[in-house]
Amino acid sequence: MSGAVWRASRAAVRRRRVQTFVIGLVVLTSTVALVVALGLLAAASGPFDRTFDRQRGAHLAATFDPAVTTAEQLTRAAHRPGVTAAAGPFAQTVVTVPPHLDTAADGDYHPPPGPVTVVGRADPGGPVDRVDVWSGRWATGPGEIVLMRPPGQTWAATEGIGRRLTLPGAPPLTVVGFASSLSQTAGAWVRPDQMPALHPTALQMLYRFDHAGTGAEVDEGRTTVTADLPTGALLGSLSYLTVKQDMTGTANAYLPFLTAFGVLGLVVAVLIVANVVSGAVVSGFRHIGVLKAIGFTPGQVVSVHLVMVLVPGTVGCVLGTVLGDLAARPMLRTVFMGFDNGYFEATLSPWAEVLTLLGMPVVVLLAALGPALRAHRLPAARAISAGSAPGTGRGLRVQRRLGGTRLPRAVSLGLGLPFARPGRTVMTLTALILGVTTVTVATGLSASVGAFLDATGSAYQSVSYVGDGASTTPPTDTDAEIEAKLRALPGTARLAAAAPVRVHLAGAPQPLRAWFLRGDREIARSALAAGRWYSGPDEAVVGAPFLKKHGVRVGDRLTLDLDGRQHTVTVVGETVAGDSDGLTAPWETLAALAPDLPATRYVNQYWVQVAPGTDVGAYNAAVKAAEPGLQPTVTGDGTSVTVSIVGSATVLTLLLAAVAALGVFNTTVLNTRERRRDLGMLKSIGMTPRQVTVMVVTSMAAVGVAGGLLGVPLGIAVHRLVVPAMADAMDTTLPAGALDVWHPSALALLVLAGTAIAVLGTLVPARSAARLTIAEVLHNE
Numbered sequence: 001m002s003g004a005v006w007r008a009s010r011a012a013v014r015r016r017r018v019q020t021f022v023i024g025l026v027v028l029t030s031t032v033a034l035v036v037a038l039g040l041l042a043a044a045s046g047p048f049d050r051t052f053d054r055q056r057g058a059h060l061a062a063t064f065d066p067a068v069t070t071a072e073q074l075t076r077a078a079h080r081p082g083v084t085a086a087a088g089p090f091a092q093t094v095v096t097v098p099p100h101l102d103t104a105a106d107g108d109y110h111p112p113p114g115p116v117t118v119v120g121r122a123d124p125g126g127p128v129d130r131v132d133v134w135s136g137r138w139a140t141g142p143g144e145i146v147l148m149r150p151p152g153q154t155w156a157a158t159e160g161i162g163r164r165l166t167l168p169g170a171p172p173l174t175v176v177g178f179a180s181s182l183s184q185t186a187g188a189w190v191r192p193d194q195m196p197a198l199h200p201t202a203l204q205m206l207y208r209f210d211h212a213g214t215g216a217e218v219d220e221g222r223t224t225v226t227a228d229l230p231t232g233a234l235l236g237s238l239s240y241l242t243v244k245q246d247m248t249g250t251a252n253a254y255l256p257f258l259t260a261f262g263v264l265g266l267v268v269a270v271l272i273v274a275n276v277v278s279g280a281v282v283s284g285f286r287h288i289g290v291l292k293a294i295g296f297t298p299g300q301v302v303s304v305h306l307v308m309v310l311v312p313g314t315v316g317c318v319l320g321t322v323l324g325d326l327a328a329r330p331m332l333r334t335v336f337m338g339f340d341n342g343y344f345e346a347t348l349s350p351w352a353e354v355l356t357l358l359g360m361p362v363v364v365l366l367a368a369l370g371p372a373l374r375a376h377r378l379p380a381a382r383a384i385s386a387g388s389a390p391g392t393g394r395g396l397r398v399q400r401r402l403g404g405t406r407l408p409r410a411v412s413l414g415l416g417l418p419f420a421r422p423g424r425t426v427m428t429l430t431a432l433i434l435g436v437t438t439v440t441v442a443t444g445l446s447a448s449v450g451a452f453l454d455a456t457g458s459a460y461q462s463v464s465y466v467g468d469g470a471s472t473t474p475p476t477d478t479d480a481e482i483e484a485k486l487r488a489l490p491g492t493a494r495l496a497a498a499a500p501v502r503v504h505l506a507g508a509p510q511p512l513r514a515w516f517l518r519g520d521r522e523i524a525r526s527a528l529a530a531g532r533w534y535s536g537p538d539e540a541v542v543g544a545p546f547l548k549k550h551g552v553r554v555g556d557r558l559t560l561d562l563d564g565r566q567h568t569v570t571v572v573g574e575t576v577a578g579d580s581d582g583l584t585a586p587w588e589t590l591a592a593l594a595p596d597l598p599a600t601r602y603v604n605q606y607w608v609q610v611a612p613g614t615d616v617g618a619y620n621a622a623v624k625a626a627e628p629g630l631q632p633t634v635t636g637d638g639t640s641v642t643v644s645i646v647g648s649a650t651v652l653t654l655l656l657a658a659v660a661a662l663g664v665f666n667t668t669v670l671n672t673r674e675r676r677r678d679l680g681m682l683k684s685i686g687m688t689p690r691q692v693t694v695m696v697v698t699s700m701a702a703v704g705v706a707g708g709l710l711g712v713p714l715g716i717a718v719h720r721l722v723v724p725a726m727a728d729a730m731d732t733t734l735p736a737g738a739l740d741v742w743h744p745s746a747l748a749l750l751v752l753a754g755t756a757i758a759v760l761g762t763l764v765p766a767r768s769a770a771r772l773t774i775a776e777v778l779h780n781e
Contacts, residue, residue: 024312031320033655038352041329058206069233087128091200109163119186120195136177145173183409313364410691432707435660440715442653447741459666487598491614494520503563529733531573543578562593664761704758708751
């Protein structure tokens with residue numbers, strides 16, 4: 001009888017075309033939503049870990065004082081319990097590249113100004129930190145150097161293989177390769193026997209530990225390897241968790257809202273698919289009774305209906321996976337925009353597709369199994385009668401009560417329809433609640449991002465860069481003459497000269513970028529989370545990410561080092577946003593760090609706040625005409641991070657809203673099909689097609705209003721969980737008002753979102769019911 005089961009199933013699929021189409025379409029849309037959500041979640045959470053494991057990255061990079069400890073002591077300490085692998089000791093030195101504004105000679109390359117950590121290393125492999133040489137080769141001979149660069153990137157047009165590199169206090173070096181280290185263990189590498197000429201000042205050790213999942217475990221590992229070393233041997237260390245936070249802060253911002261949307265998408269998809277499939281089986285009880293009457297066994301009847309829903313469900317799942325794959329890829333590129341820096345590849349994780357391909361048919365099967373087993377136990381006569389309209393005990397009493405009100409009869413009848421099938425209505429209502437929740441979260445997220453941009457946005461509208469980025473050719477005029485020209489231009493309201501200089505922070509292995517400003521400092525001021533802006537040469541302002549990374553608080557003192565000269569500043573303010581390795585200080589601080597070199601040589605850009613009503617494009621054209629050596633540009637209104645967050649949320653919201661609308665569509669189709677006899681009777685006593693449409697739309701609109709009233713508070717609660725989690729993932733402090741983005745008018749519109757989703761899903765079957773003729777109903781009966 002297996003052939004008979006298959007023939008009966010195929011016949012049911014062909015005969016019930018609308019039901020087959022609805023099942024396939026709902027499963028397809030739900031599958032697309034799941035693939036996109038799971039793919040983005042996997043892409044945002046795992047790229048660093050995968051690359052780090054492949055490179056055998058260092059859990060801890062430590063520098064030691066060779067005057068206090070020896071290489072033999074460091075080697076013995078690396079064999080302590082808990083250390084799974086170690087590399088080193090490598091000789092290390094830090095050289096400071098001065099600013100070069102003169103034109104480089106042919107074949108020469110001047111690296112960006114600031115400190116460069118150079119390490120002597122024989123080869124790029126080893127048990128820890130396997131450096132990826134992505135261009136050229138490793139340094140194997142005297143006078144050769146490999147530069148640390150992200151994969152596929154160079155930092156200047158003059159940078160290339162074969163270029164001569166001149167570092168202060170070092171012999172000329174030839175660039176023979178470019179390599180990347182995800183552990184950020186060096187800025188350049190040379191052969192070990194080349195290091196004496198560079199005057200090494202430290203020894204570097206790289207460690208991997210048994211347990212390094214948390215900061216406490218990395219700290220414990222550091223304590224282990226330094227326990228037997230002399231006091232003062234450790235000069236500084238860098239945890240891979242710090243590097244991970246720096247490199248994945250953008251992607252981490254996606255995790256909270258992708259998790260929320262992923263969970264919502266999963267629940268909505270499962271609910272809708274279960275509702276559609278179970279409703280299809282319930283509406284097919286009459287068919288089940290007929291099959292039993294002609295000799296099909298109960299098990300065969302169950303098989304027929306399981307196959308009947310699995311066929312469109314499987315087709316929809318396969319097509320949805322393919323479409324989800326196509327939809328997820330451009331979203332992945334958006335998510336990784338401005339984040340990967342060449343280290344990570346935006347690919348869709350195969351497990352998201354496999355999990356969806358295997359999981360969605362299981363959901364379809366389980367949703368159909370319950371009602372099918374119920375029909376399995378029914379006699380043929382009862383199964384046939386169970387497939388008709390619901391009995392009089394459910395919706396009829398409610399409709400009678402509503403009929404006693406002053407509501408139009410079509411409206412009162414429509415309000416009572418959801419009570420005829422309470423289980424189906426509850427599942428549809430739940431899906432609508434989650435749909436409205438998704439819309440509310442997306443709306444609040446966009447408003448919070450807008451509040452963040454308003455609080456952290458720059459007050460200047462134009463930036464003029466010195467040179468064109470492809471060379472270091474300076475303008476023909478001096479810094480003072482350039483500033484005078486810019487201030488004289490019509491439209492200039494405020495002006496500040498900016499000097500981004502790489503400096504060292506005492507005790508930290510990585511350099512900092514300090515912004516030293518001269519002129520109207522107000523144009524650089526963004527929202528403060530704590531403290532105040534600087535007012536003197538011994539003060540600085542940093543962002544919230546800087547405080548977290550370096551363990552600093554407002555009021556602490558920092559010692560800055562530039563080419564061996566040190567100056568101490570006090571952190572007097574914390575900005576809402578900022579760089580984890582950046583600070584802002586007054587011009588006098590730079591003068592204290594570089595008293596022998598004219599500080600004006602560090603200036604490479606000018607920030608301009610234009611007067612209200614000034615056309616920024618026309619102003620920049622005037623800047624270019626006044627000084628050809630400047631490259632003016634308009635400052636952006638936002639960042640790729642915020643744009644992609646809002647864009648991703650919008651796409652996922654539309655997907656989930658479409659799934660919820662399809663669920664309403666299915667519920668309305670089933671309800672109208674089950675009540676064909678009632679519709680025919682109502683038409684026979686004078687109900688017009690318009691009244692039928694009103695009745696059917698009202699039935700789901702009422703459910704939509706309830707979904708809006710319940711979904712909006714739930715969405716606000718999710719928003720208040722997601723937004724702070726995103727800010728925490730980016731080490732950012734939320735500005736005032738970032739959570740209080742709800743207004744009564746907006747809330748009213750969000751409540752109507754549930755009604756809108758319900759009405760959109762009801763219109764087509766409502767119009768179909770309105771066109772139903774009395775003769776057609778009697779013929780079907």
